Amino acid sequence: MSNLILASQSPRRKELLQQIQLSFSIMSSNVDETVAPHLKPHEVVMELALKKAKEISVKHPESYVLGSDTVVALGECILGKPQSEEEAREMLVMLSGKTHSVYTGVAILKGEKQSLFYEKTDVTFWELTSQEIDEYIVSEEPFDKAGAYGIQGLGAKLVKEVKGDYFSVVGLPLSRVYRALREMGYLQ
Numbered sequence: 001m002s003n004l005i006l007a008s009q010s011p012r013r014k015e016l017l018q019q020i021q022l023s024f025s026i027m028s029s030n031v032d033e034t035v036a037p038h039l040k041p042h043e044v045v046m047e048l049a050l051k052k053a054k055e056i057s058v059k060h061p062e063s064y065v066l067g068s069d070t071v072v073a074l075g076e077c078i079l080g081k082p083q084s085e086e087e088a089r090e091m092l093v094m095l096s097g098k099t100h101s102v103y104t105g106v107a108i109l110k111g112e113k114q115s116l117f118y119e120k121t122d123v124t125f126w127e128l129t130s131q132e133i134d135e136y137i138v139s140e141e142p143f144d145k146a147g148a149y150g151i152q153g154l155g156a157k158l159v160k161e162v163k164g165d166y167f168s169v170v171g172l173p174l175s176r177v178y179r180a181l182r183e184m185g186y187l188q
Ligand SMILES: Cc1cn([C@H]2C[C@H](O)[C@@H](COP(=O)(O)OP(=O)(O)OP(=O)(O)O)O2)c(=O)[nH]c1=O
Pocket: 007, 008, 009, 010, 012, 013, 028, 029, 052, 068, 069, 070, 071, 072, 081, 102, 144, 145, 146, 147, 149, 150, 151, 152, 155, 169, 170, 171
């Protein structure tokens, strides 16, 4: 069987893929994550997922390579990872009391073969007090996460409702990944 490579440095993606008991290796891709400003969120996450997967796939065309990207979208605004405490606070204030969409793009490549898709999950936040936001920032959990929160951690306290795939919010739409790999001929 050909092997599977997760093109990611995210510890969450590693844990998620382990959850469905796939054996894989990890090679982190280091791509420039700037994209054209007019792109819609689903286009952004698919473009970046493809970029991450391609970087590894060109060196390992015999392997299945999985790249992924997650962003948070509120109206026209696309939120990536906050670069400072101020930015994290701004993001959390924006998300407070509202419903946003989390988009995760997935690209699976094997040589010339490709599967590219995205998943959208709607997440509603409770109204947050400024004390709640400050306490959350102090925990440092917001910093390596799109939209400045992690639903799988302390961030669970902020979330009122989730519509769609929870795992996609954490970083990988697991069941779709599994099915895509099967359709591509992996896991026969
Ligand atoms: C909204 C949300 C995001 N996230 C994470 C998932 C992603 O790891 C991160 C978004 O950044 P990404 O750029 O998608 O991923 P990454 O830089 O962590 O890893 P790599 O590019 O190497 O694959 O935010 C959570 O862990 N929980 C959440 O609730």
